[in-house]
Amino acid sequence: MDEKTAELRDIFVETTGSESVTERQEESPGSLTDAPDDEERNRRVAELVAAMRERYEFESDLSNEDLRRVVRGFFDGDTDAELAAVLEADADEEDVFVARTDLHLLRESDADASFPVDELRSLLADGADDEACAAALDTDAETAARHRRVVEARREATRANDRFRADFEELLTDSNLSARLAEDARRDGLRDATEDIETDVSL
Structure with a gap:
């Protein structure tokens, strides 16, 4: 069982209180078959x-x-x-x-710099090239160019509301799948619980 499968199993067990999947749950709409x-x-x-x-x-x-x-x-x-x-x-x-x-695929480590990135943004806004940025920030042109790319990529992504990264993430990660499976499990667990309730109503 890989890590993702284990996470999905834990979500299922936590929401239903059961370690077994019923036939109805396996065939429920919106499960893995839609991926x-x-x-x-x-x-x-x-x-x-x-x-x-x-x-x-x-x-x-x-x-x-x-x-x-x-x-x-x-x-x-x-x-x-x-x-x-x-x-x-x-x-x-x-x-x-x-x-x-x-x-627009940035890692957290991409933002690590030996100088204030806000200063780089100001220099770029003023039209400074990589060499001018490097001189002002006391670094080399290659490092300045690398961080310029990060700043520009972040700006482009923000203007696009991070749409492209979100689309990639939706296709290639299990975050939406996990949420959907948990919702299916909660719904089926609630249905099973209500089916066990005996009603005795006198009119």
């Missing part, structure tokens, strides 16, 4: 990647197929090095980083 299969997920992710590439000016020169792999691997928890190793292109971690920022 897209892996081929369908890949197709939808590829469509979203193409839509983003058409809407935004990508710096990445990876193919759309490799960008799809970056999306899948990101939500599988792969590191940039692990992602670079499975791409068709001869890519390194920096190539994956650029692709991720194009796709």
